[in-house]
Amino acid sequence: MPLLRDAALTAAFDRGAGRYDRLVALNPGYHAQLRRSARRLRLPDGGAGRRVLDLGCGTGASTAALAAVLPAAEIVGVDASAGMLERARAKRWPDRVSFVHAPAEELGRAGVHGPFDAVLAAYLFRNLTGPDAVLRAVRDLLAPGGRLAVHEYALGGRRADRLVWDAVCRGVILPLGSATGDRALYRHLWRSVAAFDTAPAFAARLRRAGFEDVRVLPLPGWQTGVTHTFVGRRTAGGTGGAR
Template identity: 50%
Template sequence: MTPSTAASSRTTGVDLDAVPDAFDGVASTYDLMVALNPGYHAHLRASADVLVAALPRDLDRPVRVADLGCGSGASTAALEAALRDAGLDYELLGVDGSAGMLAQARRKPWRGAVRFLQGNAETLTPASLAPGAPSGAPVEGYDGVFAAYLFRNVDARDRLLAQVRDLLVPGGSLVVHEYSVEESRSGRVKWDVVCWGVVVPLGLLTAPRSSIYRYLWRSVVDFDGAERFRSRMVAAGLEQVRSRTFGGWQKDVLHTFHGRRPRAAGTA
């Protein structure tokens, strides 16, 4: 455990190893909480659109997309809607460490080839994601990986980025949807006000025995700045790395990061 994660544990009562269990405890009310955030689903869809726009259109098979840290399925739903609106055939896999959150995700109505897997994102390989795939075992990798609100819950971020790079086919894209306020004083102030004025009090109403929403505040405070996270992506072997923030109160708070695995030598 790093000093920052140790501080998070002392402040919130939740350490990184316990995050999946902590989400189990709020799974039944989590969708209610995010519904109270009027921009939550629209922002996920905007980042999902970035990933879908980067997917290949000339394959002789469905595009394969993995949603790491899918939670109760909100990000998976955003991806499925974006894929359908783009007219793409797809195989979509949601992965999360919380059995309770995955149970909520599986209850939702899915229109296409969508499946869910409980697993630790830090130990995934293409082969480990293969069992039960709609059209066989995609051991060669994924065309796109989406990760919403995942990386700040991971201590070994560089290792996870390298593993995600290996999940991607050459030319495949990673899109990360994440809060980051380290580089913005105004972003940090807005985050503090929203969390302690809205999120934590609502969390006490919907899940009074859980400290997960205090952990949410701290995990964002401890997370990388946007420039630092882009540098991690480059160091992990991704190229064309860029990011953008959202408007409104989420400016300099919520970001979309995008990078690609380099294509094999000699390919277009």
């Protein structure tokens, strides 16, 4: 079975949006891990005067992490799935948080323009048909010296990491997907991680896209070796996108 891509994947997320929050709540530390990645952006003063893009915001879990860690930042959440975005918008948010319906590949067409001081992308890049093009677009949206944090399932490269991921998928993720009628989406989750870059390979992809000071930071708990935060910075000599 091929991976879901583009419109097919968006449709699967639309169908699964109503059950998504309940399922991810079963993942120990899910929200705490997102807050950890948000903190790894290292924006000062609670984000005061800063503009942050939450790319692939889904139902708003990553947006909530940013809002908690950066209580003074302007946050723009973007997602391609209308169903997921509907769930996000239905939650209570401060006025400094807004949402835009757009694929990651079409931000400018949807009116999402830089410069942003930081971008968080959680569980996004392994789902993209053209991750390199989106990374370059994100780089161009960042202000000079702006920071990117990618929170992603990317296996560490050891055989043990793949065994842990396969065991979690066979024992938890696929049975839950079957029970809720979302088996295709959660099978995609399993296979997309196995097919995606290892952590060192994704770090190299970030460097090729023009990010500097790239670091690969592990996450604690059962996800060690399975999920990482990748952080990088746009060169301070670059120019951000026009507002």
